[in-house]
Amino acid sequence: MQFLYAQTDRCLGCRSCEIACRIEHSEEKNLFSAVSQIHPPKKRLFVEQQGDRKEPVLCHHCDDSPCMAACITGSLYRDERGVIRRRDERCIGCWSCIMACPFGVVARDANLHLAVKCDRCPDREIPACVASCPTKALRLVDADMLSEERRQEYMLREEK
Amino acid sequence: MRSDQPEKKVIGLQSGKELAYDKLLLAAGGIPIMLLQNMVGLDSKGVFTLRSLDDAIKIREYLPTCRTAVIIGGGLVGIKTAEALMRVGLAVTVIEQQPQILPLRADLTVAATIAARLKKQNITVLTKEAVTEIITQKGRANGVCLASGGIVPADLVIMAVGVRANIDFLSESGIKVDHGVVVNNRMRTSVPDIYAAGDLIRFIDQATGEKAVSGLWSNAVHTGSVAGCSMSGGRSEMPPMLSVMNSTEIAGLPIISAGLLHTQSDQYAVYTEAQGEKYRKLIFDQDRLVGMIFLGDVSRAGVYTNLIRNRIPLGDRRDTVIREVMTKIR
Numbered sequence: 001m002q003f004l005y006a007q008t009d010r011c012l013g014c015r016s017c018e019i020a021c022r023i024e025h026s027e028e029k030n031l032f033s034a035v036s037q038i039h040p041p042k043k044r045l046f047v048e049q050q051g052d053r054k055e056p057v058l059c060h061h062c063d064d065s066p067c068m069a070a071c072i073t074g075s076l077y078r079d080e081r082g083v084i085r086r087r088d089e090r091c092i093g094c095w096s097c098i099m100a101c102p103f104g105v106v107a108r109d110a111n112l113h114l115a116v117k118c119d120r121c122p123d124r125e126i127p128a129c130v131a132s133c134p135t136k137a138l139r140l141v142d143a144d145m146l147s148e149e150r151r152q153e154y155m156l157r158e159e160k
Numbered sequence: 161m162r163s164d165q166p167e168k169k170v171i172g173l174q175s176g177k178e179l180a181y182d183k184l185l186l187a188a189g190g191i192p193i194m195l196l197q198n199m200v201g202l203d204s205k206g207v208f209t210l211r212s213l214d215d216a217i218k219i220r221e222y223l224p225t226c227r228t229a230v231i232i233g234g235g236l237v238g239i240k241t242a243e244a245l246m247r248v249g250l251a252v253t254v255i256e257q258q259p260q261i262l263p264l265r266a267d268l269t270v271a272a273t274i275a276a277r278l279k280k281q282n283i284t285v286l287t288k289e290a291v292t293e294i295i296t297q298k299g300r301a302n303g304v305c306l307a308s309g310g311i312v313p314a315d316l317v318i319m320a321v322g323v324r325a326n327i328d329f330l331s332e333s334g335i336k337v338d339h340g341v342v343v344n345n346r347m348r349t350s351v352p353d354i355y356a357a358g359d360l361i362r363f364i365d366q367a368t369g370e371k372a373v374s375g376l377w378s379n380a381v382h383t384g385s386v387a388g389c390s391m392s393g394g395r396s397e398m399p400p401m402l403s404v405m406n407s408t409e410i411a412g413l414p415i416i417s418a419g420l421l422h423t424q425s426d427q428y429a430v431y432t433e434a435q436g437e438k439y440r441k442l443i444f445d446q447d448r449l450v451g452m453i454f455l456g457d458v459s460r461a462g463v464y465t466n467l468i469r470n471r472i473p474l475g476d477r478r479d480t481v482i483r484e485v486m487t488k489i490r
């Protein structure tokens with residue numbers, strides 16, 4: 001299983017990921033469309049800053065997915081990639097998912113009356129945010145690979 | 161369920177048959193409260209409650225003969241029903257006996273903002289008013305009498321005065337109930353091999369520390385999965401739960417509220433911020449967030465409902481939370 005991983009010490013707070021996210025979710029998938037279409041697309045990840053620390057806050061597609069548990073119409077579901085997605089026709093805009101998400105990464109699209117969240121770019125192999133990140137702070141990683149990497153990091157730190 | 165049945169591990173069916181079980185899950189949900197069982201006119205045609213799809217279909221089938229509707233009860237179900245009936249062209253009046261609509265889900269400010277929006281959509285909202293009698297003509301409802309003396313015409317009357325746990329069928333079973341089925345944190349009832357989940361259980365509300373029965377989808381999902389896990393031999397525990405944790409949109413305004421909403425005592429510190437119709441309120445008990453209301457801008461609400469649910473002590477992060485919530489109204 002793959003997931004999006006943010007290595008926060010690499011994040012410059014440039015917001016390239018936010019822009020790329022909007023473009024990917026625009027009608028024509030280009031910058032012009034993202035800013036000029038009647039209802040500009042909403043971003044699905046949020047670069048937050050606390051003091052000096054910058055960090056993209058993103059959907060974790062949680063195992064225990066509180067958003068999906070709260071969805072009263074069965075609109076949210078987990079696809080074959082393990083990604084939590086929305087069935088448009090079922091979303092009634094009750095915002096229960098926004099109420100439930102502890103990371104605050106589900107947004108309300110008031111124009112379309114739909115709850116908006118990361119769908120990990122189903123049309124792309126590498127999500128737009130990852131592809132756009134100039135410092136590789138955002139990566140798409142295998143769960144196994146990440147724990148391996150973490151172990152190595154830990155060992156290196158121990159050795160110092 | 162009769163008193164001898166838990167011991168034999170069977171349940172009785174309507175058909176008269178008995179069904180054996182190894183483990184039994186009680187998930188019969190809630191049932192709408194029928195206010196004033198002996199109110200005149202309650203059994204006439206055109207009086208409905210709304211709980212199931214069947215109820216909704218029956219109401220829809222009755223609509224062609226209706227021009228006016230009265231909703232008894234200004235809670236979430238009442239208000240949402242009022243909007244739906246307004247949209248199909250009925251003249252709708254909501255009657256609520258409390259001084260505000262949504263008494264369990266909103267404070268006075270939010271209730272007033274929403275009531276104003278409803279009025280703009282031509283829904284009449286009467287608060288501090290009660291229905292005493294349903295007026296009928298040839299067995300069909302055609303109006304209601306008000307406690308204050310007036311009459312409101314109504315071809316359709318919707319009773320939306322709340323739900324209670326559906327536990328009457330357990331009264332002889334020996335299963336411990338107290339407004340709802342009493343369960344432990346594995347969702348076991350007082351009787352071996354019988355579990356319960358959803359709207360019919362009683363639990364302890366994390367925000368108030370008091371016993372509570374809720375009618376909330378997410379609580380039903382969580383307790384259901386814990387019960388399933390326990391029944392199949394797994395280990396899983398009931399998560400912290402709130403009896404108020406609601407989200408909806410009324411008249412174009414999103415609203416999310418959770419935990420404690422009405423506070424009288426000095427024990428709590430209350431912070432509010434308003435921007436036009438948009439409004440946010442946080443209620444703290446020392447450094448713990450215990451209640452919140454977001455109206456108009458509900459972004460990131462889940463961050464704060466989770467602080468409430470998990471009773472997270474915030475220490476000196478408390479001020480950061482207040483600043484975040486109050487300055488980020490969009």
Ligand SMILES: Cc1cc2nc3c(=O)[nH]c(=O)nc-3n(C[C@H](O)[C@H](O)[C@H](O)COP(=O)(O)OP(=O)(O)OC[C@H]3O[C@@H](n4cnc5c(N)ncnc54)[C@H](O)[C@@H]3O)c2cc1C
Pocket residue numbers: 072094187188189190210211212237326329357358359360374375376377378380407408
């Ligand atoms: C109009 C309306 C709007 C709502 N909106 C929201 C919302 O926006 N957000 C939210 O969180 N919650 C909402 N709720 C509440 C939510 O629907 C309930 O919390 C949830 O359905 C509870 O699930 P449950 O499985 O416990 O009970 P239920 O869904 O009530 O299911 C119980 C089932 O058991 C059946 N049953 C009952 N007795 C027996 C018996 N003796 N034998 C066999 N079967 C029996 C019933 O027919 C029913 O199908 C709403 C409810 C209503 C009515």
